[in-house]
Amino acid sequence: MLSFLSPSLATALLPALRRSGPADSRAKAAATAPVAGPAVKIAAQGIQRRFPVKGGPALLALEAVDLEIRRGEFLALVGPSGCGKSSFMDIVAGLTSASAGSVLIDGKPVTGPGLDRGVVFQGYALFPWRTVLGNIEFGLEVQQKPKAERQATAQRYVELVGLRGFEDRYPHQLSGGMRQRVAIARALAYDPEILLMDEPFGALDAQTRERLQLELLRIKHSTHKTFLFVTHSIDEAIVLADRVAVMTSRPGTIKTVLDVSFPAQRREDPLFRNDPAFIALRERVWQALHDEVDKAQDEERAS
Amino acid sequence: MSRPQAAWEPPQFFVKSVAIVAFLGLWELLPRLGWVSRSFLPPFSEVVRYLAGSLASGDLTRHILISLGRSAAGFSLALLVALPLGFLLGWFSGFERYVDPLLQLFRQTSAFALFPLFILLLGIGETSKVAIIFYGAQWPILLNTISGVKNVDPLLVKSARSMGVGHFDLFRKVVLPAALPTIFTGLRLAASFSILIIVAAETMGASAGLGYVLTNSQYNFDLPRMYAAIVTLALIGLGTNYLLVWLERRLTGWKQDILPN
Numbered sequence: 001m002l003s004f005l006s007p008s009l010a011t012a013l014l015p016a017l018r019r020s021g022p023a024d025s026r027a028k029a030a031a032t033a034p035v036a037g038p039a040v041k042i043a044a045q046g047i048q049r050r051f052p053v054k055g056g057p058a059l060l061a062l063e064a065v066d067l068e069i070r071r072g073e074f075l076a077l078v079g080p081s082g083c084g085k086s087s088f089m090d091i092v093a094g095l096t097s098a099s100a101g102s103v104l105i106d107g108k109p110v111t112g113p114g115l116d117r118g119v120v121f122q123g124y125a126l127f128p129w130r131t132v133l134g135n136i137e138f139g140l141e142v143q144q145k146p147k148a149e150r151q152a153t154a155q156r157y158v159e160l161v162g163l164r165g166f167e168d169r170y171p172h173q174l175s176g177g178m179r180q181r182v183a184i185a186r187a188l189a190y191d192p193e194i195l196l197m198d199e200p201f202g203a204l205d206a207q208t209r210e211r212l213q214l215e216l217l218r219i220k221h222s223t224h225k226t227f228l229f230v231t232h233s234i235d236e237a238i239v240l241a242d243r244v245a246v247m248t249s250r251p252g253t254i255k256t257v258l259d260v261s262f263p264a265q266r267r268e269d270p271l272f273r274n275d276p277a278f279i280a281l282r283e284r285v286w287q288a289l290h291d292e293v294d295k296a297q298d299e300e301r302a303s
Numbered sequence: 304m305s306r307p308q309a310a311w312e313p314p315q316f317f318v319k320s321v322a323i324v325a326f327l328g329l330w331e332l333l334p335r336l337g338w339v340s341r342s343f344l345p346p347f348s349e350v351v352r353y354l355a356g357s358l359a360s361g362d363l364t365r366h367i368l369i370s371l372g373r374s375a376a377g378f379s380l381a382l383l384v385a386l387p388l389g390f391l392l393g394w395f396s397g398f399e400r401y402v403d404p405l406l407q408l409f410r411q412t413s414a415f416a417l418f419p420l421f422i423l424l425l426g427i428g429e430t431s432k433v434a435i436i437f438y439g440a441q442w443p444i445l446l447n448t449i450s451g452v453k454n455v456d457p458l459l460v461k462s463a464r465s466m467g468v469g470h471f472d473l474f475r476k477v478v479l480p481a482a483l484p485t486i487f488t489g490l491r492l493a494a495s496f497s498i499l500i501i502v503a504a505e506t507m508g509a510s511a512g513l514g515y516v517l518t519n520s521q522y523n524f525d526l527p528r529m530y531a532a533i534v535t536l537a538l539i540g541l542g543t544n545y546l547l548v549w550l551e552r553r554l555t556g557w558k559q560d561i562l563p564n
Contacts, residue, residue, distance in 0.1 A: 093465050114467050125462035129480045129557040139466040141476070170557045190466070 041226040042069040042092060042194065046101035049087050061087050063251035064101070074220055074227040076237035078289060079247030080296040085230045088252070089198050092228060093119050105194070115139060118187030122199040124179040126171040132158060132182050133167040139190035157185040161215070177208035181215075188219070194226045201236065213239055214268055221264055234285045238278060239267055246288040249296035256288050345527050353527035354534060363516070367535060370505065370512040373429065374497040377436025381493060385441040386486075389448025393482070394474070396453050410446065414439035414500055418507065427508040432501070439500050440493035447489025451482030484558055487551045494547055498540045 047065040050058040061084040069075045079085050090096045092103050094113040103110040105117075113119075118139070126135050136154040145153070158167055161181035171179055180200055187195060201209045213236060220227060220240070231237050237244045238260055245257045260281060266272055330347040333339040357363040392399040418435055425431040455478050463477045505514025513532050520528035 095461060095465060112467075113465050117465070119462070119465035121458060121462060123458050125456075125458045127459060127463075127477065127480070129483075129555070138463070138476075142466050142468050142472065172557075 039070050040068050041071040041073070041106065042067075042228065043104040043107075044068075044088070044092065044101070045104065047088065047091060047098045047103065048100035049084060049091065049096075050099045060251040062091075062098075063253050065247075065253055067245060067254050067257075069226055069228060071226055072224045074229065074240055074242045076229045076231055076241035076244045077247065078231060078234060078237050078244060078285065079252060080249045080289065080293040081232065082296060082300075083247045083249050083292070084252035085232075085247060086198050088247075089119075089196050089228065089230050093117055093196050095119075115143060115190050116192055117194045117196055118190065118192035120180075120183050120187050120195065120197040120200045122202045124171070124176075124183045126179055126182055126186075128171050131168050131170055132163060132174070135171070135182055136186045136189045138186060143190055153189055154185075157189045160188070160219070161185045175208075176204050177212060180204065180212060184212075184216070184219070188223070192225070194228070197227065197229045199230055199232065202232070209236070216240060217264065217267055234282050234289065235273060237285065238262075238281055239272065244285055246285060247292070249292045249299065255292065258285060258288070342524075342526065345530065350527055350530040350534060354531040357528070357531060363531065363535065366511055366513050366516050366532075367539070370501050370514065371539070373432050373504070373512065374436055374501045376433045377501075378440050378494060378497040380433065380437040381440035381444055381497075382490075384437075385444035386448055389445045389486075390452055390474075392445075393449040393452025394478070399449060399453070406442075406446065410442045415503060418504065422508070432504040432509070435504050436497050436500055440497050443489040443492035443496065444486075445489075447492070448482065448486050451485030451489075452478055454485070455481040480555075484551075484555050487547070487555065491544060491547045491551075494543050495540060498536065498543055502536060 044065055044067045047062055048060070049062040050060055053059050065084075065088055067075075077085050077088070087096070091098050092110065094110045094117070127138065130138070133151065133154050136157055137150045140150040140153055155167070158164060161184055163178060163181055163185070166174065166178065171182070174182065180203075183200070201212055204212065217240060227241075229237070229240060234244075241260050243257055243259055246255045247253065248255045258281070262272075262277070266275065269275075272278055327347050330344070332346075334341045334344050334346045354363070392402060414435055417438065418431075421431040421435050421438075425434055459477055459481060460473065463473055468476070501512065502514040502517060505512040506518045509515040513536055516532040517529060517536075520526070520532065
């Protein structure tokens, strides 16, 4: 398996892993028990988003999205293409504002982007003129951390995502999977409480994708961050998430939220995807999604 | 890395120089063999000898420095005006939409067509010569800066914004480095333009400079001197371009290939 964590780092970053007993209890602890304070980390209330259309009525992309994400939870958001998953994530990130409704983080409304949330985009969005280390340092520069501290922190995260030896490479010298690791390290480096990931593995080949999913599982268990993960892959959602929220076709709203209570160890098992429980859950998510995909396609044909 | 069956690969130096050497060889031989009149085309070696002599005596050096001075003044002025203006127009692209048609109109108006007007307004001295270079050189700088700033990958801006970056840092750390390669293309165009147009400016009413040397020696049928001026201008153009390529490689080293042309 992937040993992307150096031994010294593993002890530093994964005290929970070392201490605790069976993997089951670990997963449950991450999924349910809040670390401190109220259980709800992100609360979206009645989010609506309209886009103005030239010479026509406004396009309603999101309609009354209500969703609560618990502290330390990994929530995957799936939905037919064009249902507004990415718009919703942009609103949580503070990159665009909702036409109506509000997003509360720790009870406070989101008014703009901030370093309490780290965002990973599908297109990597690395700065091509910065090296791997330079890219990872970006958020720390915004925080105005001193140079030595920036470099030391960035170096730690380079190692966390298994890119030791590639610190001085430029993004164009890296493979797609490596670029996405840099993007993840960049979002982790300034230690946000929330990670927002918009189809981060969408552009990767199947093998790289599975490997990065496993690495993300480890990061999830070692960091206790709250994750909002947008994907269109049901398998990916089930492998990674504690809960899967299914969105309707446009105008997008939350259709149903399903619990995924598999222990961490089983998720990391290469045969997990053949597991009857996995298949049963995939069937349920698929059913929920299926009608919506049909609706979305009918609408596309009609227009 | 040897490929099987691969043909013999000549050294890089040979590839880069063979055409030039052949050209200079023809230049040397044609007049010597009497195929071209020597009075119209003196052999290359004679031109070189003349060039070396007039550089040593300082006759040509003076003219070179005057021409370079005018070019540099016009180019620097263009840089000073067009670069900040380009940043502003590119950044506030809502405003740029209204100005763009006018910019396109001005850009398409040849600097040569405006030269009589410049002389009329600014006289025949240094001002009109520097002004014409400024006018011509600012367009590529301005338009490339605008398009460089306007076309920064929106995902990079989004990504930087997601990390809570302020307006000033967004410009300094994202927009500027992202636009730099496009801006450099403009700088190189402007620099070569500054060298090209100085000749034209100096052929119209000047008493010094390489353009003056060119027309003056043509009137006096002093052909080695005329060819010496032409060769000098070619070398200056080449040198300027390589200087900018070197600078560009240093500043945008993250780009894979920057070619000299």
